Amino acid sequence: MKNAPFLKAISLTLAIAFAFAALLPAAPTTAQDNPLTAGVSDKFAGTELRLIFANHPWNNTIQRLIPAFEQASGMSLRIESYFEDQLSQKLQVGLTSGTSTADAFMFRPLQEGRLFAKNGWLFDVKEFAAADADWNWNDFQEAARGTVTFEDMIFGVPIVTERQVLYYRKDLFAAKGLSAPTTLEELEAAAAALNDPANGIAGIVMRGQRAAAVTQFSSFLYSFGGDWVKDGVSALDSPEARAAYEYYGRLLREYGPQGTTNMSWPQAVAILQQGKAAMWIDADSLFLNATDPTRSSVAAEIGFAPFPAGPAGSQPYNITSWALGINELSENHEAAWEFVKWATSAPVVAELQKSGNPGPRISVWESADGLAGFPEEYAEVAKLQSTRGVGYDRPRVIGVGRARDIVGAPIVTAIEGGNLEAALKEAHDQFNAFLKEDN
Amino acid sequence: MSSYTSSVSQPLLRSQLAQRRQRRLLWGTLRYAAIVVVLFIFLAPFLWMLLSSFKTQVDITNAQNIFNFTPTLENYQNVFQQYDFLRYLLNSFAVAALSTLFSLILGLPAAYAIARYRMQWLGVVLLTARIVPGITFLIPWFIIFSRLRLTGTLTPLILSHMLVGMPFIAWIMISFYEELPLELEEAAKIDGATPIGAFLRVALPLSMPGVITAGIVAFIFSWNNFMFSLVLADDQTRTLPIAIFNFLTYASVDWGGLMAAAVVITLPVLIITLFVQRYIIRGLTAGATKG
Numbered sequence: 227m228k229n230a231p232f233l234k235a236i237s238l239t240l241a242i243a244f245a246f247a248a249l250l251p252a253a254p255t256t257a258q259d260n261p262l263t264a265g266v267s268d269k270f271a272g273t274e275l276r277l278i279f280a281n282h283p284w285n286n287t288i289q290r291l292i293p294a295f296e297q298a299s300g301m302s303l304r305i306e307s308y309f310e311d312q313l314s315q316k317l318q319v320g321l322t323s324g325t326s327t328a329d330a331f332m333f334r335p336l337q338e339g340r341l342f343a344k345n346g347w348l349f350d351v352k353e354f355a356a357a358d359a360d361w362n363w364n365d366f367q368e369a370a371r372g373t374v375t376f377e378d379m380i381f382g383v384p385i386v387t388e389r390q391v392l393y394y395r396k397d398l399f400a401a402k403g404l405s406a407p408t409t410l411e412e413l414e415a416a417a418a419a420l421n422d423p424a425n426g427i428a429g430i431v432m433r434g435q436r437a438a439a440v441t442q443f444s445s446f447l448y449s450f451g452g453d454w455v456k457d458g459v460s461a462l463d464s465p466e467a468r469a470a471y472e473y474y475g476r477l478l479r480e481y482g483p484q485g486t487t488n489m490s491w492p493q494a495v496a497i498l499q500q501g502k503a504a505m506w507i508d509a510d511s512l513f514l515n516a517t518d519p520t521r522s523s524v525a526a527e528i529g530f531a532p533f534p535a536g537p538a539g540s541q542p543y544n545i546t547s548w549a550l551g552i553n554e555l556s557e558n559h560e561a562a563w564e565f566v567k568w569a570t571s572a573p574v575v576a577e578l579q580k581s582g583n584p585g586p587r588i589s590v591w592e593s594a595d596g597l598a599g600f601p602e603e604y605a606e607v608a609k610l611q612s613t614r615g616v617g618y619d620r621p622r623v624i625g626v627g628r629a630r631d632i633v634g635a636p637i638v639t640a641i642e643g644g645n646l647e648a649a650l651k652e653a654h655d656q657f658n659a660f661l662k663e664d665n
Numbered sequence: 666m667s668s669y670t671s672s673v674s675q676p677l678l679r680s681q682l683a684q685r686r687q688r689r690l691l692w693g694t695l696r697y698a699a700i701v702v703v704l705f706i707f708l709a710p711f712l713w714m715l716l717s718s719f720k721t722q723v724d725i726t727n728a729q730n731i732f733n734f735t736p737t738l739e740n741y742q743n744v745f746q747q748y749d750f751l752r753y754l755l756n757s758f759a760v761a762a763l764s765t766l767f768s769l770i771l772g773l774p775a776a777y778a779i780a781r782y783r784m785q786w787l788g789v790v791l792l793t794a795r796i797v798p799g800i801t802f803l804i805p806w807f808i809i810f811s812r813l814r815l816t817g818t819l820t821p822l823i824l825s826h827m828l829v830g831m832p833f834i835a836w837i838m839i840s841f842y843e844e845l846p847l848e849l850e851e852a853a854k855i856d857g858a859t860p861i862g863a864f865l866r867v868a869l870p871l872s873m874p875g876v877i878t879a880g881i882v883a884f885i886f887s888w889n890n891f892m893f894s895l896v897l898a899d900d901q902t903r904t905l906p907i908a909i910f911n912f913l914t915y916a917s918v919d920w921g922g923l924m925a926a927a928v929v930i931t932l933p934v935l936i937i938t939l940f941v942q943r944y945i946i947r948g949l950t951a952g953a954t955k956g
Binding site: 280281282283304305306307308309310312315316319320322323324325327492496499500509511512514515519520521522523547548 | 721722723726727728803804807808811812816895896899900907910911913914915916917918
């Protein structure tokens with residue numbers, strides 16, 4: 227009887243513990259009803275997947291959804307995140323040395339995709355994609371599917387797409403009685419009308435830094451009817467390409483802010499944020515920088531317009547900026563596919579897109595949910611732009627970095643008002659030599 | 666004759682004195698002006714960093730209103746709550762302190778031996794390790810460390826940072842030991858000390874200013890090292906220079922968070938440097954006057 231209080235304490239503790247234990251199993255049943263994890267199999271329960279992601283809004287959103295996946299599949303996921311350039315280095319060191327322990331990772335198909343695929347680092351998901359009819363590979367935009375297909379293999383699954391868009395200041399346009407430009411001629415006229423150096427307001431701001439500007443210049447090139455490569459050789463010597471470089475350079479030289487040739491998007495958007503530019507043309511994925519009042523002093527005044535039409539129509543890029551790839555070296559190809567399939571399934575993509583991550587699925591773009599994550603102003607433009615455009619915003623080669631340097635050099639010359647003819651001739655020759663070596 | 670000379674030379678002397686005083690005043694003013702200019706150039710980035718760490722994004726990009734803003738602590742909150750900066754801080758500290766310690770343990774006897782026993786070739790070998798660009802070692806190291814299953818621990822970081830620290834410490838200390846009077850050690854040996862005893866009891870205490878100078882610089886090298894840490898660290902073992910990139914994402918740059926993190930990174934080094942500064946100065950001058 228001496229032990230009675232002790233026993234009482236133990237039985238009380240046990241009773242509480244059992245009560246909690248009884249509550250726990252209630253959770254999985256709700257997970258199974260969760261539409262987000264409806265088709266997830268628990269075949270790979272107990273597997274630990276190691277994933278390497280980029281610092282990207284997609285990553286933030288998917289991390290919020292992952293606990294439901296872990297519960298439904300019984301797998302556990304270990305995620306590391308890096309800034310994009312670090313991610314690329316980290317992956318390349320691990321993959322080159324054959325010691326990478328990642329099962330799947332995010333990569334930029336247009337920047338590194340061909341290099342990774344050519345080196346045999348990416349597992350071909352073609353058979354998996356064909357086998358899963360419910361998952362529906364054909365629901366992905368054609369351009370997105372094309373981006374991750376190389377020499378008849380599918381080296382990744384698109385997750386984030388991106389389009390070029392015109393951001394403009396509604397108040398400044400209204401003050402001059404202008405409406406959003408629909409052609410490149412109108413764009414130049416608007417830039418001229420709104421350029422007000424005396425008050426420190428530039429007509430337009432865009433990227434002017436050699437390699438960084440290439441992607442944003444691409445839509446101008448296509449809309450003038452030009453391209454980087456035609457029939458395997460450089461097309462930089464075409465009159466269309468020349469006209470595009472001329473136009474881009476003139477626009478920024480005459481109506482751009484000081485120091486354009488040092489600008490990538492962070493510098494360019496800073497000018498817009500401070501109300502020092504009337505227009506900005508860049509990727510739609512950057513829209514929060516313009517419309518978030520904690521970052522932009524003109525957040526309420528930002529309007530969106532589709533990329534203006536040039537002589538060859540409006541041909542903005544519409545690209546897959548990020549994809550998920552499975553590591554060829556991984557021992558868990560099937561388990562990794564289970565995760566990739568889930569993360570790119572229609573309900574998850576819809577959920578991601580609702581949080582502002584533009585995805586690759588046609589069905590999601592066509593649903594009401596698909597547009598809910600964007601500012602009202604942008605939703606219509608985004609829907610229009612998602613159905614058209616060119617699937618690449620830089621030369622599709624293996625050594626993308628070098629190619630961007632070559633084709634970007636004449637952009638700088640054009641902005642500075644130098645000898646564009648000579649710069650284009652030099653870039654054309656260098657690019658041809660590069661293309662010969664690249665394959 | 667004498668009256669003539671004195672009448673001429675006295676006003677001359679007086680004007681010379683006045684001139685000299687004026688010149689001294691001028692130089693003094695110029696000197697302080699130069700100090701202010703140089704200080705401003707060196708401190709302006711720090712000031713900007715400090716101010717920006719208390720600003721919102723809108724205020725940071727506003728170049729017209731640098732000093733007039735409502736301060737916010739949100740950036741610092743993000744640094745420690747949104748990201749686990751305390752862990753990165755501890756990682757950095759452990760890596761820098763341990764790699765410096767081991768570099769000293771290996772580097773000091775090496776420097777002493779090279780100086781006393783004229784093993785110049787060894788010094789050159791050590792220097793080669795510093796001349797070869799660090800990136801050359803990275804992939805082999807990565808392979809070795811992953812075969813040894815050491816990736817994911819702090820060991821690869823400590824070892825790799827020693828590549829920078831150890832040769833540096835050895836090279837600074839070689840000249841230090843060469844300048845120490847040999848007689849002191851001979852006296853120790855006469856009293857029965859072994860060569861190691863002479864090093865530990867006589868040479869080492871005498872070279873403390875140099876040891877501290879070399880140690881603090883090696884510590885800072887390791888603290889700021891980016892390349893080795895990027896490849897050899899994983900999510901849990903990240904050091905501060907890698908962690909700061911958390912504030913750069915694909916579609917946004919969080920300048921406020923970046924600057925708050927920069928302050929957090931700079932502060933410990935600044936404090937340590939101020940604390941041991943007097944040793945550094947003594948260390949530097951000791952080398953200079955004796956040489």
